[in-house]
Amino acid sequence: MTALPLDPSRIRAHFPAFAEPSLVGQAFFENAGGSYTARPVLDTLEHFYRATKVQPYGVYPASIEAGEAMNRSYERIAEAFNVDPDWIHFGPSTSANTYVLANAFGGWLKPGDAIIVTNQDHEANSGNWRRLAARGIEVREWQVDPQTGRLNLTGLDAILDAKVRLVAAPHCSNIVGEINPVAEISARAHAVGAVTAIDGVSYAPHGLPDLAELGADIYLFSAYKVYGPHLGVMAIRPELARALPNQGHYFNDAKLRYRLTPAGPDHAQIAAVGAIADYFETVAEIAGGTGNPFARARKAMRDQETALVRPLLDYLRGKNNVRLVGPDDAESRAPTISLILSEPGATVAARLAKHGVMASGGNFYAVRLLEAMGVDPNHGVLRLSFVHYTTPEEITQLIAALDVELP
Numbered sequence: 001m002t003a004l005p006l007d008p009s010r011i012r013a014h015f016p017a018f019a020e021p022s023l024v025g026q027a028f029f030e031n032a033g034g035s036y037t038a039r040p041v042l043d044t045l046e047h048f049y050r051a052t053k054v055q056p057y058g059v060y061p062a063s064i065e066a067g068e069a070m071n072r073s074y075e076r077i078a079e080a081f082n083v084d085p086d087w088i089h090f091g092p093s094t095s096a097n098t099y100v101l102a103n104a105f106g107g108w109l110k111p112g113d114a115i116i117v118t119n120q121d122h123e124a125n126s127g128n129w130r131r132l133a134a135r136g137i138e139v140r141e142w143q144v145d146p147q148t149g150r151l152n153l154t155g156l157d158a159i160l161d162a163k164v165r166l167v168a169a170p171h172c173s174n175i176v177g178e179i180n181p182v183a184e185i186s187a188r189a190h191a192v193g194a195v196t197a198i199d200g201v202s203y204a205p206h207g208l209p210d211l212a213e214l215g216a217d218i219y220l221f222s223a224y225k226v227y228g229p230h231l232g233v234m235a236i237r238p239e240l241a242r243a244l245p246n247q248g249h250y251f252n253d254a255k256l257r258y259r260l261t262p263a264g265p266d267h268a269q270i271a272a273v274g275a276i277a278d279y280f281e282t283v284a285e286i287a288g289g290t291g292n293p294f295a296r297a298r299k300a301m302r303d304q305e306t307a308l309v310r311p312l313l314d315y316l317r318g319k320n321n322v323r324l325v326g327p328d329d330a331e332s333r334a335p336t337i338s339l340i341l342s343e344p345g346a347t348v349a350a351r352l353a354k355h356g357v358m359a360s361g362g363n364f365y366a367v368r369l370l371e372a373m374g375v376d377p378n379h380g381v382l383r384l385s386f387v388h389y390t391t392p393e394e395i396t397q398l399i400a401a402l403d404v405e406l407p
């Protein structure tokens with residue numbers, strides 16, 4: 001295996017789960033469903049619940065501290081994304097955030113306008129937008145290649161014109177794993193006057209992107225898959241967030257943060273989510289070097305994962321009873337590896353559990369994708385997903401288990 005840029009033991013020291021006796025020996029390959037929580041996030045949550053569990057933004061010390069902790073999260077997540085804090089909104093989950101956004105777009109778009117959705121997305125960035133058809137919006141589908149599950153830009157070009165106001169697409173599908181060219185998608189959308197809503201849920205655990213580089217107008221991720229608490233994070237271009245009709249209380253119309261998050265999520269989790277940025281800075285420190293810590297963390301995490309996934313891809317390439325979804329080169333994908341097998345994915349996952357491998361099978365709410373690829377969503381795929389804290393030994397453990405269970 002190529003030398004790893006991140007020392008796994010130094011990385012894992014920041015995750016209490018790795019010191020949890022009940023989890024010792026259990027290799028975690030279900031990270032795309034939710035990652036382990038980083039220590040600074042847990043510490044901030046614990047402190048908030050213990051010391052500042054009061055109404056925030058008030059006049060007494062505990063309340064002032066609570067409000068400051070929450071404000072800090074807007075600033076820290078913005079810094080990691082390389083945007084201003086007024087881009088950042090915290091909602092209960094990505095599914096809830098797109099639900100609210102789609103309602104807001106419903107009041108902003110005009111009958112006859114068109115939007116583009118894909119059949120590669122998790123349903124969270126698909127179904128809510130598709131419902132706009134009932135409000136007179138034309139919904140166009142950017143379709144995957146049924147063989148590879150890939151979204152080709154030529155497919156987008158064929159349906160993009162001046163009627164289109166929104167392109168909703170994934171940065172990375174939670175099944176295909178290929179990293180989509182978001183900068184090019186955004187440039188194409190902007191050229192016809194449309195905005196982009198990018199589901200970054202499956203990409204963000206592998207490094208929060210520089211949004212200035214990506215050019216996305218809306219970028220969503222779920223913090224519980226990025227070492228954080230159960231919150232949905234939205235970065236929205238402030239001009240767009242102001243232009244969309246207010247979805248919150250009428251008297252909060254002038255407060256950008258309140259306009260698109262009517263659920264009012266848990267204050268403690270808002271305070272804790274900024275600690276994800278603290279953890280990313282720790283990753284940068286472990287990686288070494290100089291320059292922007294978030295860029296360094298992103299590169300180190302990607303390099304680590306690319307080195308870790310290579311032996312697994314090599315192994316899978318040699319197996320002819322396995323259909324790998326998405327590209328088989330490490331560079332163009334996240335380490336979210338889905339396999340189409342003769343048996344249902346969940347059946348094989350249950351057998352892997354006996355080898356101390358935590359994985360799962362199913363359709364992972366990407367039902368449209370599986371249907372487009374000719375896979376029964378109830379049969380599903382076996383999904384093996386990992387991140388930078390996974391060790392080479394765990395990859396070896398996984399391959400040994402697969403060798404027994406997929407002979």
Ligand SMILES: Cc1ncc(COP(=O)(O)O)c(C=O)c1O
Binds near residue numbers: 096122125172232
């Ligand atoms: C790619 C992708 N998008 C969106 C979601 C929905 O996120 P949430 O659970 O925060 O609603 C998921 C959840 O698994 C996902 O994998």
